[in-house]
Amino acid sequence: MRNHTATHLLNLALREVLGSHVEQKGSLVDETKTRFDFSHDKPVTAEQLQEIERRVNRQVVLDQPVAAVVLPLAQAQKLPGVRAMFGEKYPDPVRVVMVGAESPDKLNHDNSVEFCGGTHLPRTGLIGYFKISSQEGVAKGIRRITAVTGKPAYDDVQTRSAIVDELAATFQCRPDELQTRVGVLQDQVKALQTQLKKAVGAALTGVVDELIASAPEVGGAKVVVAKLPDGASNETVRTQIDRVKQKCGSAFVVFGWSEGEGNASLIAAVTPDLVKKG
């Protein structure tokens, strides 16, 4: 009942926040969640999701009445705020579920009004709390929102809150400083990576100079074949190969190295004179 009544409020909030193009394209309500599919051709932004949650929870806090009446279909279709779904067959008379008004004559356009045969809470306050747990695209132009209510919703928020507290303790800052703190750390990592690259490049130059000095000569060409220290990158090795070619004039070079766990790279190169010789 919590999940079903919340689904009606979600349907209304989606239209209010995303626009009147939003049409229900299917829903699944069970004891653990509500899953709602609707027409919308782009992802719902984080701000929009927050606003949708806020609007549903506002109705929860206001503890609105939920009432059902059975009306002739023609009369029901004229109720303010009602949205008939094209292609849907409705029974006549039809059962109308209203949130925020106890009778049809008290309805206005801000109320949720749906043709529905399902079971509902008597008041929205019993939803307890509403929390969207995910949104995804399910087909072209169709999005899906999954949400929870009551204790699962409270548990969800408590879990997320605990994660934030733990992260704040790890990063030794206040929860509201986390974003800035992580941003600073990301910048530091980037700067360190650049420094490391430079240092590895410099160290590699020394290693390659020694390799050139001790390389055997075959037919007037230096043969420089070696495994380079780990941590070299494709870019730094290429720079070194160019240096070998330039320093030796005539050379055959093969460098192998590992950039990380489980992968190995190999570059082979020859100077143009050897290419000409075939």
Ligand SMILES: [Zn+2]
């Ligand atoms: Zn319903």
